[in-house]
Amino acid sequence: MIRVLFADKSSNWPRYEGPLTEAIAATGVAAEIVQPGEADPSSVDYIVYSPQGPVQDFTAYTKAKAVLNLWAGVERVVGNTTLTQPLCRMVDAGLERGMVEYVTGHVLRYHLGIDATLAQQDGVWRHDGGVPPLARNRSVVMLGLGALGKACAEALVELGFTVTGWSRTPKDIAGITCLSGEDGLRAALSRAEILVSILPDTPETTDLLNAETLALLPEGARIINPGRGTLIDDDALLAALDRGQVGHATLDVFRTEPLPPEHPYWAHPNVTVTPHIAAESRAETASEVIAENIRRSEAGEPFLYLVDRSRGY
Template structure:
């Protein structure tokens, strides 16, 4: 079911029998992105009337209603018999859903800003413009002392494609659209964002890639999307295309990307995510002349911007209202 915001929501009463209305809810900060101290004050400020537990080893967790996770914590779910809601603190929930201990009957929600992440949109714009204006070529020519002026296109002459149109991807796509790029999206199900041509389903992937000169991956990792960017799909792009990955490293077959770059079929790539992070120092991505390597820095998670979303879902849980940004476990996001 979709709420008025267009985000996926879920009726709590459909997922467990009656919301427990307590004077004070117990919230567990189970794991965080970065030091826990960054999170404690913003969450307490957003939930001043709730009981926030932060010492996962020493605290009694038997009455915890809501647990907040950036990543899985082995053994903790067995200590949470009263748990009613799990909230993921990261943009992706793939690692949380992959936890074999994750309770099957407890709803999982994300805590991202409902308006998307402006920092990621700016980051995508930066790298699209770098490839659009062929900046790596000019940087290399400066290093070589070469003065060369190739053809320059306007944004309206460049076809950009984005894989995924979720909470993170949509603001990126609309920003690029508004600058003038010819935008298209590829999604699992139909998407009707104004001014952005949509291709959906497996059968439409080849047509989407064939029209895309700069490809941006913002997909979640699922069984269907793992290794989706491989020799076969790279070959569906026009020769000379560029690739930007801010999804997950598991989407890309590393050796196939290097082969496509080495043969000249792909012009360049910007990578922000990797199968193993930090990226091992011996990995060939580090020294490849056609790869811009970024250390997973598309955004810096700001607890103060996430805490209000957590507080809203805690309020909804107590009131028995639909939970915002509920994860579809079958779809994997």
């Protein structure tokens, strides 16, 4: 029987206990699931890991065959020098659908001008004949075409939007204009009426949206960032908002979380703050991915979503 360590916050265990136990049992692998302090670290075969959990030093886990991340992002653990085991990131259907629904909802909110409509609920009937363009005449740019970015871009194409995607490495996705490289980034930003970022946190993406690159956007562009807070130079974005270069920003991720009460984003009239809710791991679907990777390992098959340490994701 293998031993699986659930190394997330103890308050999350009640949500995962049933789904994770059932998902592993369904694979036919005999397993005991323990929490930190309940077993000798050297007896653990797999670590179900969260950056907010108690296990951050992996030195004692000499038998562990893999660290299975519960989060999509691995930036908080990938550079951990004590981590010598294979590391797998979380890509699951529930998380993906949550991201798609968040992104499409906010793109449609901007596209249809819903904020302006809600601000006019004052008893005055305003209808000057103006209507938003059809989605096919609205240019949306997706920064990041990994599993989540690709799913969001494809959903927007289904809604009729003209979608351009940018990624560090070249991609070819039906219905989407795919760009890469520095020149591709400049071209993508120059057409971004609505800009969505789902890029990972790497040294290459830090402050990718800065004073220079924000100036490439069409005047009044909208930004949606459910990816990583480090992508945006906060001071540069605030300046771009103040001068109207950026019309509005919806931000779900930040350098410091929770976002401090004194942060200028809270009070800015053209910023919507959401509390990192775009792509939460769901216990049921995340447990299925964890269980499948355990099954694969025990069967001698390759892991799903294995992290490339040299690239950081």
